[in-house]
Amino acid sequence: MDGLTFSDHSPTPGLLEYKKCIQPVSIRLEGGKLHIHNHYDFIDLSHLFATWHVVQEWGNTNPREFELPQIAPGAEAIVDLPDWSGELHGDTWLSIHLYLKNETAWAPRSHEIAWSQIPLLENHTFELPSVVPGDINGPxxxxxxxxxxxxxxxxxxxxxxxxxxxxxxxxxxxxxxxxxxxxxxxxxxxxxxxxxxxxxxxxxxxxxxxxxxxxxxxxxxxxxxxxxxxxxxxxxxxxxxxxxxxxxxxxxxxxxxxxxxxxxxxxxxxxxxxxxxxxxxxxxxxxxxxxxxxxxxxxxxxxxxxxxxxxxxxxxxxxxxxxxxxxxxxxxxxxxxxxxxxxxxxxxxxxxxxxxxxxxxxxxxxxxxxxxxxxxxxxxxxxxxxxxxxxxxxxxxxxxxxxxxxxxxxxxxxxxxxxxxxxx
Incomplete structure (x- = not known):
């Protein structure tokens, strides 16, 4: 069956994937700095606010707001990484989210417009713990x-x-x-x-x-x-x-x-x-x-x-x-x-x-x-x-x-x- 919604108009996973792929703001880490690119054709990012938090295996930090710079349509700005003093251990991600500041005709305030997760530490080869023996004489x-x-x-x-x-x-x-x-x-x-x-x-x-x-x-x-x-x-x-x-x-x-x-x-x-x-x-x-x-x-x-x-x-x-x-x-x-x-x-x-x-x-x-x-x-x-x-x-x-x-x-x-x- 074709289409991006189910017959009850709820979104399919394909629609969520499409939304992510065409989001109007992208963020990447390069040279220890965040590069924020505005993909809008006609507007800046003044209608959005941004938050960040850190994702780790044992839990997430609390979200914190940070100020977005003025970024013209089609332009890119470079900002410092948020100040975070936690320990990097295991897979660690910096999660950044951009939301609407105000309600619009099509979405409420705080509707998510774009997000990005940037790896701060990745470990894709894992050393598994040893099997714990039972009785020393075996089973x-x-x-x-x-x-x-x-x-x-x-x-x-x-x-x-x-x-x-x-x-x-x-x-x-x-x-x-x-x-x-x-x-x-x-x-x-x-x-x-x-x-x-x-x-x-x-x-x-x-x-x-x-x-x-x-x-x-x-x-x-x-x-x-x-x-x-x-x-x-x-x-x-x-x-x-x-x-x-x-x-x-x-x-x-x-x-x-x-x-x-x-x-x-x-x-x-x-x-x-x-x-x-x-x-x-x-x-x-x-x-x-x-x-x-x-x-x-x-x-x-x-x-x-x-x-x-x-x-x-x-x-x-x-x-x-x-x-x-x-x-x-x-x-x-x-x-x-x-x-x-x-x-x-x-x-x-x-x-x-x-x-x-x-x-x-x-x-x-x-x-x-x-x-x-x-x-x-x-x-x-x-x-x-x-x-x-x-x-x-x-x-x-x-x-x-x-x-x-x-x-x-x-x-x-x-x-x-x-x-x-x-x-x-």
Whole structure:
């Protein structure tokens, strides 16, 4: 469906993106100074007032006003950075906002006209903490035909591996955490851009991306000297019939209240030009129904659609994490995320990656999003699906234009990433 609003005239994410891209004032940091450019053709910026605050992982400073200089139409002014004496630690952003001074015929006073977030400190390679061991002697290990169970009696931690299909479950004294463990995946629901004349949808149908499944080739395991446990799964993600595949290792390191999963692999055979994603997908109990994260938000964002998404600490329910497009499709991703916490009534599961991650929290299955043509046809799952994406293919504009730009395309190749999970 075309257009920048939904049928009830509420804005789509595309309209918010468009508003950000054409905002009449832009700000950049150059040579330790702020460069403020007035893109208006006929007026200066005297009708606006400006505020700034600092965004960090543990919270934001209070907004403060600062005086805008006189900037003629089409001109640029250079001003000093605001005086801020705080410590730079982790990703830190200077957030600047410009608002209307007075009410107009089309907007109230304090309506936001433009904003910019300027990185003061970025760290896009993260050193993940080590997995915390349980008992120094390691877990109790129970081997059964097709099943491996690991327990730490001191903390009621139970990990179970299905050695046939690779399913992994995790529970503790608070109840079930993962009902179906992280599965390496390559596919997401199609978008209208994918199925348009310029999209990848036809090729993905030809290569049967929607039918790819993870198959287990082998398991090994051993107890480490510090009492943690390592389990290695050799897996193959492939469609039926066709000879191409993603061949990978999933290396689990398990401890008390936490685990890490390293996924590393490559592709073989006659592969598609592009793939939708490289991700870990898992199922949680249905009461894990809200999330807090530090990254881009509050709305959805993607690799090539994130100009309107602001860095910050955000919180949303699973309902608010869906974008209810009138033609069901892929939606609800949050990008450039440092960490995400998925919350139940009395439990929290936190995930971090060694690079900024993408996450989505789902009420519907990918297959249901693909087959439904109206929202009322979707059926809610009896579980919550969490996707943690290492890499994604851009959305592009294939419904009426072209593929994603070259730099936003995801081609099959080598990959290696680690996710750390811990409970609270």
């Amino acid at each position: 109790s290990i129970y081997e059964q035909p097709g099943r491996l169970t690991l327990t730490w009696p001191s903390c009621n931690e139970i990990f179970t591996f299905n050695l046939v299909d690779g399913n992994f479950t995790w529970a503790n004294q608070k109840g079930s955490i993962l009902t179906r463990g992280p599965e390496l995946g390559l596919y997401r629901a199609l978008t209208q851009n994918d199925v348009g004349f310029g999209g990848d949808g036809k090729e993905w149908l030809k290569f049967r991306l929607a039918e790819t499944k993870m198959h287990v080739r082998g398991f090994t395991w051993f107890v480490n000297e510090n009492g943690t446990m390592t389990v290695k799964a050799t897996v193959r993600v492939a469609p039926p019939v066709l000879e191409w595949a993603c061949n990978a290792q999933l290396i689990y390191t398990l401890g008390q209240g936490n685990l890490s999963i390293r996924a590393k692999g490559s592709f073989s055979g006659t592969v598609p030009r592009h793939i939708p994603r490289i991700s870990l997908t898992m199922s949680l109990p249905k009461d894990y129904n809200r999330a807090t994260w530090y990254g881009r938000g509050p709305g959805e964002s993607y690799r090539d659609k994130k100009q309107a998404a602001r860095f910050g600490r955000w919180e949303a329910s699973i309902d608010d994490l869906q974008t209810n497009y009138e033609w069901p499709q892929e939606n609800g991703n949050r990008s450039d995320v440092l960490w995400v916490q998925v919350k139940a009534n009395n439990a929290v599961l936190e995930a971090r990656m060694d690079v900024p991650l993408n996450f989505s929290l789902r009420k519907y299955s990918t297959a249901d999003l693909d087959k439904s043509t109206h929202p009322h046809e979707l059926t809610e799952l009896h579980e919550t699906v969490l996707n943690l994406d290492f890499a994604q293919h851009g959305l592009g504009s294939g419904s009426c234009g072209h593929l994603a730009f070259q730099e936003d395309r995801l081609s099959p190749g080598l990959f290696d990433f680690t996710v750390l999970f811990k409970t609270k």
